[in-house]
Amino acid sequence: MNELTAAWRGEFPGLEQSIYLNTCSLGQLSRRSMKAMQRFMELWQRYGASAWYELWWGELADARARFARLINAQPHEIAILPNVGVALSVIASSLDYAERPEIVVTEMDFPTLPYQWMARGREGAQVRLLHSTDRIGVDLDAFAAAINTHTALVATTHVFFTSGWIQDIAAIAELAHNRGALCLVDGYQAAGQLPVDVKAAGVDIYLSGGLKWLLGGPGVVFMYVREELIDRLEPTTTGWFAAKEMFKFNPVRFERADDARRFEPGTPAVAAVYAANAGMSIIEEIGPAAVRARTRELVADLAARLRAAGLAPRLPQDMDRHAGIVMLPAAQPAQTVAALKDRRIIVDHRPGAVRLSPYFYNTEAENQAVVDAIGDALASQGAEDGP
Numbered sequence: 001m002n003e004l005t006a007a008w009r010g011e012f013p014g015l016e017q018s019i020y021l022n023t024c025s026l027g028q029l030s031r032r033s034m035k036a037m038q039r040f041m042e043l044w045q046r047y048g049a050s051a052w053y054e055l056w057w058g059e060l061a062d063a064r065a066r067f068a069r070l071i072n073a074q075p076h077e078i079a080i081l082p083n084v085g086v087a088l089s090v091i092a093s094s095l096d097y098a099e100r101p102e103i104v105v106t107e108m109d110f111p112t113l114p115y116q117w118m119a120r121g122r123e124g125a126q127v128r129l130l131h132s133t134d135r136i137g138v139d140l141d142a143f144a145a146a147i148n149t150h151t152a153l154v155a156t157t158h159v160f161f162t163s164g165w166i167q168d169i170a171a172i173a174e175l176a177h178n179r180g181a182l183c184l185v186d187g188y189q190a191a192g193q194l195p196v197d198v199k200a201a202g203v204d205i206y207l208s209g210g211l212k213w214l215l216g217g218p219g220v221v222f223m224y225v226r227e228e229l230i231d232r233l234e235p236t237t238t239g240w241f242a243a244k245e246m247f248k249f250n251p252v253r254f255e256r257a258d259d260a261r262r263f264e265p266g267t268p269a270v271a272a273v274y275a276a277n278a279g280m281s282i283i284e285e286i287g288p289a290a291v292r293a294r295t296r297e298l299v300a301d302l303a304a305r306l307r308a309a310g311l312a313p314r315l316p317q318d319m320d321r322h323a324g325i326v327m328l329p330a331a332q333p334a335q336t337v338a339a340l341k342d343r344r345i346i347v348d349h350r351p352g353a354v355r356l357s358p359y360f361y362n363t364e365a366e367n368q369a370v371v372d373a374i375g376d377a378l379a380s381q382g383a384e385d386g387p
Contacts (some may be wrong), residue, residue, distance in 0.1 A: 004286065004294050009361050011282065018344040019120035021302075024189060024325050024357035025348045026163065027215040027279065030303045036228040040271045056270050058092060066284060068223040071187075072197040076259035077230070079223045080268045084186065086237075087207055087223045088116040088155075090263045091184060094233035097124035099309035100152035100181070106138045106159045117155070122214055125152075136316050137165040139311045143175050151181040158190035158206075159171075162350050164299075164325030165316060166194070173202040182229070188212060188272070189276040192280075193295050193324050193359065195288040204229050210272065213324075215279030219272030225260050251294060291360050297359035302326055302367045309371050314353065326356040330372070332381055339377035345370055 012028040014108035020028060043051045064078040081087045101124045103117040117125045120369040130142045147154060148302055154176040159166050181314060184205040192213030198206045206224040210216020234256060240246055241264040243254040256262040285289060303326060306313045314327045330336050340347055348355045
């Protein structure tokens, strides 16, 4: 067994209960995160509301700092929110659509991105949807043609959730900035499994959360906002956490915080922050580069085994631009996933395909077991469809 995998499998007890190639939907629960959530409950019981001042405020600060380190940002550039939808809502409420009404998104982005601005048509927002010619990526030329002096924001994804394609976010950010637009990147399928450097990329806003590759579960999203941009954005979707002097509880005057906390509308889910902090500590300890290297090995191995079994995963030619998501076109993807679940194999499906996502804690033997199970499931479906 791979040395990294062997060192960490014991940290994830769920791997003893199933073969799990579904991190792109939900990361495995670690012993660290379980202990962290237990600690949160013990502190809640012991301290009550005073835990806010004595302990929880520090946990929030630790989480901002840890995520900042993972993406090469500064802690004061990080906001904590409950999910991407809320984070996008805060950013969307900061924009003026009068002179620059257009928001550039792609059909490969997770729908939360286009939905946010489709819902803001009454405010003047106009969505420009870029298409993919191969269901894997979107050409940079399409971005270049779409971005113009009417573009307020390019809002797109670092790693596409239905192909694993890694976008060149530095190039996209440059295209946006050359036309005076901002660049927002949804990094939910990237941070954790890939090294991320928001400063090198030059993006304005970067989002990720604990749910998937950061191994922290649902309920918390981290949003980077470039330092020079913070005081230029004045969200109207807001709350008491966004106030500069929040504990003065002043109902007469609202002054936004000077740092990224101005993008935090309300009280965060502290239990989720404890879990996310613990999950990120694992990625930080291993190192994103090592995680990336091991995941690439597993993806290459899985693809080879699928092809050896006569199957045709949908993958790019340039595997350097591919992350840990393998799409296998299938006529009945939901039925295939259900058949695998009966064998205690957890994968997922998206329209027209079975979605597989090995991570550093998986093994080549698990890859083979999944391929064998898919072959059996497809054979069974073929028999059912036969004469």
